[in-house]
């Protein structure tokens with residue numbers, strides 16, 4: 001049984017601007033171990049920017065990120081991966097010509113590179129390591145129920161399955177914190193149900209902490225323990241799904257939005 005733990009990731013007064021565009025203004029929220037924490041808000045609210053601050057792609061002008069008690073003005077992508085943070089992308093970033101299995105294998109690269117020296121001087125252990133990586137990837141393929149397409153080039157798959165492969169690539173990093181940027185965008189109802197089930201299973205079976213950006217409010221309400229709401233780069237709500245759903249400011253932002 002999953003039990004929500006202490007704060008593992010803490011964002012404090014984060015502000016980020018691109019020239020004159022304020023993408024994030026004074027945003028603070030925390031993420032507890034093993035929880036599913038949703039970030040919602042209308043288009044352009046700053047949701048993806050928030051994930052990019054967490055994983056060190058964007059450098060905020062103000063504020064800090066505290067990861068397991070360690071303070072960072074800026075996260076460094078390499079350190080982020082080492083710290084067990086993986087992500088999926090709003091626009092898919094898979095190698096379309098490569099097979100499903102090879103795409104998921106790219107998620108193991110960081111773990112393999114750590115042993116490059118050993119691989120160069122001693123073939124035996126390196127070969128065993130390669131086998132161990134393959135076994136892990138096969139485990140993920142079983143978990144995501146994509147055995148039947150393991151050799152198929154990703155570009156030939158329907159969109160919903162490509163998103164599942166992208167999740168597999170992130171899972172191959174064996175993350176402790178998984179950042180999902182609209183994992184269900186563009187999916188039909190059935191694909192959304194499948195993806196929801198996989199997200200819940202990852203959270204439940206592996207204990208992975210999940211930060212989830214999602215537009216579908218039904219999905220958000222079903223999956224998340226707590227929700228933070230952004231609008232025009234500001235935080236306008238934070239709490240349980242029920243608290244957020246009945247928050248007048250949140251209702252106003254959504255009624256005024258195009259979707």
Ligand SMILES: Nc1ncnc2c1ncn2[C@@H]1O[C@H](COP(=O)(O)OP(=O)(O)OP(=O)(O)O)[C@@H](O)[C@H]1O
Nearest residue numbers: 018021022023041042043044045046047048049050
């Ligand atoms: N690299 C960038 N350079 C310039 N402006 C950017 C950049 N990234 C984001 N922005 C701007 O920051 C604001 C927030 O964008 P962001 O992509 O974080 O929103 P979002 O909530 O993820 O929106 P969506 O729901 O459309 O994905 C927008 O005004 C966007 O144009």
Ligand SMILES: [Mg+2]
Nearest residue numbers: 047048049090
């Ligand atoms: Mg976005």
